[in-house]
Amino acid sequence: DSGVTQTPKHLITATGQRVTLRCSPRSGDLSVYWYQQSLDQGLQFLIQYYNGEERAKGNILERFSAQQFPDLHSELNLSSLELGDSALYFCASSVGAGGSTDTQYFGPGTRLTVL
Amino acid sequence: AQRVTQPEKLLSVFKGAPVELKCNYSYSGSPELFWYVQYSRQRLQLLLRHISRESIKGFTADLNKGETSFHLKKPFAQEEDSAMYYCALSGITQGGSEKLVFGKGTKLTVNP
Numbered sequence A: 001d002s003g004v005t006q007t008p009k010h011l012i013t014a015t016g017q018r019v020t021l022r023c024s025p026r027s028g029d030l031s032v033y034w035y036q037q038s039l040d041q042g043l044q045f046l047i048q049y050y051n052g053e054e055r056a057k058g059n060i061l062e063r064f065s066a067q068q069f070p071d072l073h074s075e076l077n078l079s080s081l082e083l084g085d086s087a088l089y090f091c092a093s094s095v096g097a098g099g100s101t102d103t104q105y106f107g108p109g110t111r112l113t114v115l
Numbered sequence B: 001a002q003r004v005t006q007p008e009k010l011l012s013v014f015k016g017a018p019v020e021l022k023c024n025y026s027y028s029g030s031p032e033l034f035w036y037v038q039y040s041r042q043r044l045q046l047l048l049r050h051i052s053r054e055s056i057k058g059f060t061a062d063l064n065k066g067e068t069s070f071h072l073k074k075p076f077a078q079e080e081d082s083a084m085y086y087c088a089l090s091g092i093t094q095g096g097s098e099k100l101v102f103g104k105g106t107k108l109t110v111n112p
Helices: none
Strands: A005-007 A010-013 A019-024 A031-038 A044-049 A053-057 A064-068 A074-078 A087-094 A112-113 B003-005 B008-014 B019-021 B024-026 B033-038 B045-049 B073-074 B083-092 B098-102 B106-111
Touching: A005 A087, A010 A019, A019 A087, A019 A112, A031 A074, A044 A064, A044 A074, A044 B098, A064 B083, A074 A087, B003 B083, B003 B098, B019 B106
Parallel strands: A010 A112, B008 B106
Antiparallel strands: A005 A019, A019 A074, A031 A044, A031 A087, A044 A053, A064 A074, A087 A112, B003 B024, B019 B073, B033 B045, B033 B083, B083 B098, B083 B106
């Protein structure tokens, strides 16, 4: 068990709504990463936070935002939801700020379904 | 553009047969590549990284810069190797930070 936890496991909501996904990193890890996995796009990096600060940004839509709190847990907020936002959202954490030697440990994911 | 291509969505082999999961990349810089694996009902986890030049669970992967490939190989597949395999590249975001770029994955099935 990698220690990264994500809640909820499943989320079903309607178009136009807003949801919050939560991630708790492994103990001692300072970085949190968010990924979106959809059937057509595969696993896509969204954003990384390191020790409370935004560290790297990927293909994250303006309707999406994230933050990392002082206790290092992170939340991903998705608003004005569209059908195409239905996907698996993964969180990962690592000890350092990133890089090829900084292993990312993944959570189990949150499956979002937008109806 | 930074891109990782895994040409095979599905790969099926028999136990004891050699297996090769293909990965090609596109990256203008010096690439750093990884293989991640997701077993059934388990989390995505790092299998190996090219800079370590390691063999994990009998798997190896060699970076071939000329062919821009990082194929994952195992001489004798086992049933427990059945899983989803993702090749990933450590790339640079527009802001200059590092990020992982994943391929779409290959589902490996090892038949008894």
